[in-house]
Amino acid sequence: MEMTLLHLTTGFLLWMCCATHKASAGAACEDPPLIEFGKIVSGIKSEYEENDRVQYTCDPGYALSGSEWVTCHGKVWMPGPPQCLERPCGSIPSVANAAFEGRSKEKYEPGETVRYQCHEGFQVTGPPEIFCRRGTWSTPPICEDVRCGPPPENPNAHIISTQQQRYLPGAKVHYECESNSQIMGVNYVICSDGHWTKVPNCRGPVQVLQKDANTPARKNG
Template identity: 35%
Template sequence: MTLLSCIIIQILWAFSAKGQAPACEEPPAIDFGGIVSDDKSEYRESDKVQYKCNPGYSLMETEWITCTGKTWTPAPQCLAPCSLTKQQLEIKNLLLSNGRRHAQLIQSDHTLEFMCSEGYTLTTPSVRKCVNGHMDLPSCISEIGKNCSRPPTIENGDITTFLEKGYTSGSFVEFKCQKFYAMEGQNRSFCDNGNWTKASLCLEPCAISVEEMENHMVELNGRTKENILQWVYLKRGDFLELRCKPGYALATNLSQSTFMVQCNGNSVVYPECKEIVCDPPGVVNGRFRPQRNMYRDGDVLIITCNHGFHINNEQDTAECTKNGWLPPPGCSRM
């Protein structure tokens, strides 16, 4: 047997059923966890491996990954727990919901409820979530301290609680924003030893005029110009569903009929709505009318075939649409 024959046999064996080349390299390692399925010397297409996190850590995404197309599907992540000590609770004048203080280990994405020690008032939400090793603890203020005078006011908002001559430490006032304004922060301000905690803000809405929408060739989805006022107000963070005006379509995605815009404190950004136009079709072995240089959405042609030819699609008309002429005009030999 020649040297060339030996090489060919070795290559064929390498790619035979028993000697097939590996599809994927070693599966990726993850922090604070590892692979618990059986190890393999080689990984082939559709092979799977299973991960498990260290005690206290939470697995994010699926525990299995698969060898697909010579690469592994994304590996999971092990999220860290939150550790809470008795000293942390004492410093913040906090108690657990059972009225006691003791060390806690909270898994990521799990919540814990708190309360304040006697003589203190909770100024922030009592339930907190652990997010990958981090948890913001609530705040408590003392009910013993200097009184506060007149509470703060907020622009574009009002105080909804009854006004008093004086406010003891730990007491609060509530705010409400005017119509269409969105509140940023808590709706309460607390008297803290003679000073008021930071008041909330009322964020301005986005005001969208009918004229502005017409300039961008858009309109409200599901509503006509006749049943809206000259202005549409959108709260900060809210979305509004729009569509291109009849005869226009989204320049970036012809198949999409509607789109969303968001009020985020800046000018509303509209996608481009492009007029739907069609060029004159090339009808071989036939003619069409009316003859124009350009056609718009909804325009219809009448097709006439030459002698010995018949209309394609058994329809002698074609309409200009965002997808071109439908049905495509043409004539075929009989």
């Protein structure tokens, strides 16, 4: 009786061992490989059997190169894990009152840069270059209008320069004071950053006080 019980116990342990080994050996493939800038989104299991499939996807800004589905076949994932490659950028964003350097292309590779040049009379605000990253261009600059409008008026002077609607930075407009008045300082204004410098000042003639002939001269002492 004791021998029979021993045999049964030994047999049960051997069966458990073999069953456990068989379950472990039943995994046809190891876990599917991880990929940079992507992840597995479908078919995840604790153990993978023959013909099991998993699906990959890429992070935003990256494009899948290869098959999104791979299959466990003969302990190997077929056709092999895909790659996630950084997306290129499309056409260059337009910037008002500016042109970009170089030739236009339909597609720009990641890392490529484009430089803008503002038109005359406009000044760049922000970095003049943009770069392609993950299929998106960085923020383009703004070309701010730094021209000046009509020059300021001076009630005691008139403008002698040819007048325009808009003036480029550095432009000068000259004034001439009315008769019997004299200009103080420079006789012009300069356009700078969209504004005019201080308008010239015209001062009237100095009045000389005449002594009254009827007023007796003051004696010394």
